[in-house]
Amino acid sequence: MNKTSGTSKDAADKLVKGIKRKTRKQYSAEEKIRIVLAGLRGEESIAVLCRREGIAESLYYSWSKEFLEAGKARLSGDTARQATVPEVKGLRSEALALKEVVAELTLENRLLKKSMIGDGEDGE
Template sequence: MKTPKKKTAENFIKDIRRNTRRIFSSEQKIQIVMEALRAEMSVAELCRKYSINESQFYKWNKEFLEAGKKRLAGDVTREATSDEVSELKKENQSLKVMIADLVLRYDIVKKSLDMLD
């Protein structure tokens, strides 16, 4: 039988940090990277200001620059969000129904014209 693992103060603090981790929006990440590009303060100061790790900042910075490089190179493809995909699927289904209705109407008109001849 296993005995429950004792929580040390260090583990307790790590758990609190894990559970209260801040989630930054893409706009916030861009703002932080742009602030660093203005070079008004060092990266270390900026990271302290926003309570982020320097490695996290450099990851955001690299992603930001790579996205800009792709865009400038003409790579304008992007991944659609799930909302966009579901909206396109609904529109596609609606268009299919409209086409089916038009084909049926066409067949009816064609048959009625054939009967007149």
């Protein structure tokens, strides 16, 4: 009997964890920046700030570290970033259009060369 109650308790715990995970608040980049900047201002302690915002202090410190590292990279001139999906699609379509133009010009060039060779032979 203990085995069945133990497994049902495990199943219930898994269900509760799944619900908590799905209902966990997702913070936007703007919210994260606002919270980190509030902490950097130092008007209140980090513990109070985190309690008010409903986040763990460890989460605040990881956001703060990411924020400062991004600023450091930006100031040092490292501006490499990942391309967005629309940018990638635009670049792909542009590359395809350019390839088509190159193919047309190559074909046109070959036809002109053949006509020049043919004209030269007729003139002799």
